[in-house]
Amino acid sequence: GAVVSQHPSRVICKSGTSVKIECRSLDFQATTMFWYRQFPKQSLMLMATSNEGSKATYEQGVEKDKFLINHASLTLSTLTVTSAHPEDSSFYICSARDRYYEQYFGPGTRLTVT
Amino acid sequence: TQLLEQSPQFLSIQEGENLTVYCNSSSVFSSLQWYRQEPGEGPVLLVTVVTGGEVKKLKRLTFQFGDARKDSSLHITAAQPGDTGLYLCAGAVSGNTPLVFGKGTRLSVIA
Numbered sequence: 001g002a003v004v005s006q007h008p009s010r011v012i013c014k015s016g017t018s019v020k021i022e023c024r025s026l027d028f029q030a031t032t033m034f035w036y037r038q039f040p041k042q043s044l045m046l047m048a049t050s051n052e053g054s055k056a057t058y059e060q061g062v063e064k065d066k067f068l069i070n071h072a073s074l075t076l077s078t079l080t081v082t083s084a085h086p087e088d089s090s091f092y093i094c095s096a097r098d099r100y101y102e103q104y105f106g107p108g109t110r111l112t113v114t
Numbered sequence: 115t116q117l118l119e120q121s122p123q124f125l126s127i128q129e130g131e132n133l134t135v136y137c138n139s140s141s142v143f144s145s146l147q148w149y150r151q152e153p154g155e156g157p158v159l160l161v162t163v164v165t166g167g168e169v170k171k172l173k174r175l176t177f178q179f180g181d182a183r184k185d186s187s188l189h190i191t192a193a194q195p196g197d198t199g200l201y202l203c204a205g206a207v208s209g210n211t212p213l214v215f216g217k218g219t220r221l222s223v224i225a
Contacts, residue, residue, distance in 0.1 A: 034212050043218045101209040105156040
């Protein structure tokens with residue numbers, strides 16, 4: 001099956017700093033990638049849709065200036081959490097959609113802001 | 115985003131029992147997927163259903179897509195402790211739209 005990687009898997013940062021999370025489709029090209037956020041014991045909540053070469057589409061309530069998304073190539077999308085605060089601590093998961101419209105998920109990134 | 119109602123949210127059963135998880139919506143989906151997620155990991159795709167009335171089997175797991183493509187079910191036969199985990203249904207209204215998830219079913223199978 002298709003493989004999606006995320007880096008880093010865990011990150012701890014201080015309040016006010018920025019953190020970048022990478023999402024890569026390893027064996028297929030993905031014109032569209034998605035970023036989800038998951039709180040403990042809850043389901044995945046879509047944050048934004050990332051299209052290669054264009055601006056991301058953010059879901060209602062997600063601050064685009066805080067969660068910067070860049071999709072510079074067909075295999076890489078990045079999510080940068082700017083000026084992170086403790087309430088941004090969460091499990092961030094990306095997914096990539098293949099040409100058959102199936103979505104494959106990365107292993108997630110655990111962000112802890114202290 | 116469309117809402118997917120998943121039930122039950124929690125399920126604790128004994129090894130060997132059967133169980134069914136339901137996923138319902140008022141919306142029609144072009145495809146519906148079932149995932150399983152372990153703590154601290156991303157969801158792993160189990161199956162995709164796209165045709166109304168479709169039934170797919172994966173060993174002891176049986177997935178069904180409703181005739182109207184608004185609902186789906188996951189049935190596990192003779193559950194084992196290794197089946198323990200979070201099961202998520204997710205649907206896409208069309209091929210261009212992102213998946214939206216149900217709230218998940220946390221299954222615990224006790225030996």
